[in-house]
Amino acid sequence: MSETKKVNSCTIFKQDCDCFNVLTKEQMQIVEDNQVIVEYEKDEIFARQGAFASHIIVIEEGLAKVTYEDGHNNLVLRISTPGSFIGLSSISDQNRLFGYTAKAYIKTKVKLIDIGIFISLIKENSLFGLELLRVMSEISHQKNARFFGLMHRQSYGKLADLLLCMSVNIFKEKAFILPLTRKQIGELAGMSTESVIRTFKNFQEDKLISIEGKKITILDMEGLVKVFETG
Amino acid sequence: MSETKKVNSCTIFKQDCDCFNVLTKEQMQIVEDNQVIVEYEKDEIFARQGAFASHIIVIEEGLAKVTYEDGHNNLVLRISTPGSFIGLSSISDQNRLFGYTAKAYIKTKVKLIDIGIFISLIKENSLFGLELLRVMSEISHQKNARFFGLMHRQSYGKLADLLLCMSVNIFKEKAFILPLTRKQIGELAGMSTESVIRTFKNFQEDKLISIEGKKITILDMEGLVKVFETG
DNA sequence: CGCGAGCTTGACGTTGTTCAACTAGAGTGG
DNA sequence: CCACTCTAGTTGAACAACGTCAAGCTCGCG
Numbered sequence: 001m002s003e004t005k006k007v008n009s010c011t012i013f014k015q016d017c018d019c020f021n022v023l024t025k026e027q028m029q030i031v032e033d034n035q036v037i038v039e040y041e042k043d044e045i046f047a048r049q050g051a052f053a054s055h056i057i058v059i060e061e062g063l064a065k066v067t068y069e070d071g072h073n074n075l076v077l078r079i080s081t082p083g084s085f086i087g088l089s090s091i092s093d094q095n096r097l098f099g100y101t102a103k104a105y106i107k108t109k110v111k112l113i114d115i116g117i118f119i120s121l122i123k124e125n126s127l128f129g130l131e132l133l134r135v136m137s138e139i140s141h142q143k144n145a146r147f148f149g150l151m152h153r154q155s156y157g158k159l160a161d162l163l164l165c166m167s168v169n170i171f172k173e174k175a176f177i178l179p180l181t182r183k184q185i186g187e188l189a190g191m192s193t194e195s196v197i198r199t200f201k202n203f204q205e206d207k208l209i210s211i212e213g214k215k216i217t218i219l220d221m222e223g224l225v226k227v228f229e230t231g
Numbered sequence: 232m233s234e235t236k237k238v239n240s241c242t243i244f245k246q247d248c249d250c251f252n253v254l255t256k257e258q259m260q261i262v263e264d265n266q267v268i269v270e271y272e273k274d275e276i277f278a279r280q281g282a283f284a285s286h287i288i289v290i291e292e293g294l295a296k297v298t299y300e301d302g303h304n305n306l307v308l309r310i311s312t313p314g315s316f317i318g319l320s321s322i323s324d325q326n327r328l329f330g331y332t333a334k335a336y337i338k339t340k341v342k343l344i345d346i347g348i349f350i351s352l353i354k355e356n357s358l359f360g361l362e363l364l365r366v367m368s369e370i371s372h373q374k375n376a377r378f379f380g381l382m383h384r385q386s387y388g389k390l391a392d393l394l395l396c397m398s399v400n401i402f403k404e405k406a407f408i409l410p411l412t413r414k415q416i417g418e419l420a421g422m423s424t425e426s427v428i429r430t431f432k433n434f435q436e437d438k439l440i441s442i443e444g445k446k447i448t449i450l451d452m453e454g455l456v457k458v459f460e461t462g
Numbered sequence: 463c464g465c466g467a468g469c470t471t472g473a474c475g476t477t478g479t480t481c482a483a484c485t486a487g488a489g490t491g492g
Numbered sequence: 493c494c495a496c497t498c499t500a501g502t503t504g505a506a507c508a509a510c511g512t513c514a515a516g517c518t519c520g521c522g
Contacts, residue, residue: 068375073383077375089372092365099372122361129360130353134323136367141320141330143371144299144308147378151421152304154477181500190382192479197502385509412468423511428470 010165012079017135022127036112040104047102053090055112062108106179150190157231158189159199175217241396247314253358267343271335278333284321286343293339381421388462389420390430406448
């Protein structure tokens, strides 16, 4: 009853959308004629909060983090994996500014689509707009779940959540190489670097996971789920 | 530099949208022929997370809270004031379920629009869809700012934020009657009832505000802003 | 008049941050 | 090839902010 779903609350999800499928052949051609593929290196910023959003960005390959900042602190809104959009929410900003910053965790290839063209496609093809509404809605749900987790869970639960999400949603393996530093993991889970380390240590002592450098192996999936649910 | 904007981070904002203005006279007529006005009493729930969203809801009068729940805990996503939509994100959910719960803080009048009709309007009129994208985008920005605040501020800052937002965005007065219990204020600001009380007490001792029952008067706006910025 | 919800206060415990020190490994340049 | 440095990771100790608990209080209402 109280458990509506077993969804985990991370916002690191693969969001494949059919948006472009609803375009006509001609419209698709317009997109293809006006898109640019760019590759960014690790740690490069390819969308900066407050800057003019001249393009809609679609991640092709790689991994990026999307953060909201204010100079002192920053909050990771989500992780973007191939297929996800960056800058959708700028479509409607009257100034067309990015509402957040996107930075490559690893070498990341993105597709840039001119925002003017993108908007004209929305105006021409209402189904395209509807699909985009679907995407934004999905992002919104994910964000709600993510923030719910960040607010109401404590470190054990948050970190278990993150590991489960990485394993289940991103890598689809029980063992995976996490290309993030402890610090980055910390900001993702909303906790300090030290707490991440200590919690990892406890997880290892409890035989839930094993860690060798950046390689994390989930030894006891059920146990970790239990921590996620109760922590 | 580091202060990009002076925006306060609450998600209790008035979100008036021109969505319906882009409809043709005929389309507007369809909306009007298919809308129902309903009034809910204080504490009544008019949208329940996980339930079928048969209608899009527009707040006409009153004040409501939108929460994300999981049985044990709940997280206030935003406060809805007249003009705001509830259920927009269900448009695109394939099951058309509400992603959150909406509950009236006070007597609240809402307009219900059949979701099927709403969607057909989006399909017919791409400008309508674009406007809705604009709204969702706005909600998204507000949510980012809100959670940024909830995550990175401590109780003083969060409560100062809330009071400023109430005063500036909702009531547009330095003195206003907050129709919420301490507990409700607490869940809004992400803190315990007791912490709300203690913080209020401190604010009064510092001559920032005065409180008589539910009536709150901001005595020192600048001081409160300072607390908001530094706390 | 008495009940109960909301409010207030104090004491206490705990989580998790912060700080500081130390280690390990990866580059770098003489 | 060996200091030298820099980053990332690790550990311990101290501390602070908050939540929790428990107890009284107050006020509105039946």
